[in-house]
Amino acid sequence: MPDPRFYQDLGPATLSELARLTGGQLLASEKGEFEIKAVAPLARADATSLGFFSDKRYVADLKATKAGACFVTAAIAQEAPENCAIIVVDRPQVAWATAASRLHRPKTFEAGAPAIHPSARLEEGVLVAPGAVIGPDAQVGKGTRIGPGAMIGPGVAIGRDCDIGARVVIGFALIGDRVRIHAGAVIGEPGFGAAVSAAGIIDLPQLGRVLLQDNVTVGANSCIDRGAYDDTVVGENTKIDNLVHLGHNVRVGRNCVMAAYTGISGSTTIGDGVSFGGKAGLADHLVIGDGARIAAAAAVMKNVPAGETWGGFPAQPIRQWLRETAWLARMAAGRKSGGVE
Structure with a gap:
């Protein structure tokens, strides 16, 4: 699951919805109401996650995945484990990207919020220069200096005694x-x-x-x-x-x-x-x-x-590399080749 400090959870979504959204075919129609909560790489997916497979070099990851569902092409569908529901699509990575946008959204700055958001937590001795912006739920440690015009995004955590320069952007x-x-x-x-x-x-x-x-x-x-x-x-x-x-x-x-x-x-x-x-x-x-x-x-x-x-x-x-470079230089100069000391 993407870190909730930085990404808003928009799920869950059923497999039927994701198949419609991506123009795919859900092979196990009886699993249409099964809910997916997140996207993930095959090697890290769990039973409520959705992965994709598009590179034959990583077929071992597909065979071993614990993903609840996976986007694949028709040619590779038979390689998926029985526990993994298959949605057949022409472009698995594109379908996965579409599903990811349905399930997760990056958090952004709030329109109209003050420069230092009320939910941001600043420890003792933090210095914030003019024009700097610190987003919701950000944390800044003791003795850290934030330069002019710097932007510290939602959920960002910065330790103690750091020096963040002018117009630095951190998210x-x-x-x-x-x-x-x-x-x-x-x-x-x-x-x-x-x-x-x-x-x-x-x-x-x-x-x-x-x-x-x-x-x-x-x-x-x-x-x-x-x-x-x-x-x-x-x-x-x-x-x-x-x-x-x-x-x-x-x-x-x-x-x-x-x-x-x-x-x-x-x-x-x-x-x-x-x-x-x-x-x-x-x-x-x-x-x-x-x-x-x-x-x-x-x-x-x-x-x-x-x-x-x-x-x-x-x-x-x-x-x-030095030997080859020296040899080329001699050849370009019209001299006979020889060893390089």
Whole structure:
């Protein structure tokens, strides 16, 4: 279930209603009045949740799911477990997005409410600069400073002795103690998720959160997207430079450093003590091991083992990349190739 601090529960909805809403066919018509309370990924769904399946790489998740219902195509319907009611659709992910919008709604600021909402809880010593807005049920810890024009969204929790810069936007997030977020950073906006529907490209609902642990620093104008369903997490004492982007569901370990223009695509997992040079870029669903080092402007498209240094485009172990670069330089200069010392 999406965190109720950030998402309004609009359910339940019967399977018959969801089938009509998405243009699907409920195979077990006797389950038409069964009520669904939430959407969820197959691996986390329970008997009152609705999932979807559209990628054959994850057929094991479908076979093992405890979901009460699932959107699938006709070709894969037989793979679902008996306990899971099947709604057959042409585009399962689009149907799931439609159902998610029926069951959940992100909470927003209340029109006409005062700048600091009456239900917000501010501990002793909180300093709020002019123009800052703090939404309903937000919490701000002792000694934290909120800069001019900052916006703290509904339900957000910020720890003690934090420094929130001017025009920072924070939503759908839980922030630890002694966190510094510099001017213009945006925490918790929707991650990039889209699907092709019959009517064109649609946005996929993003129902997760952002967790920033203690002593994290986020540079100016950086963006950290909330999770698509699971959380985006930045571990303790990680330091993020200006103009860095973390996509949805990224998990960053402790004591990492990221120089400016680093971009981490969604669902990548980064271990402890990893370093990124400026303008490094990572593809999605990668695993970067503890203590790895990614050179500036590297384009990482494969998992990086712990402790290794990679660079280049596409990125590879740094010595191999340097040898290849030197060889190409010699060939371009018309010299004979030879070993690299």
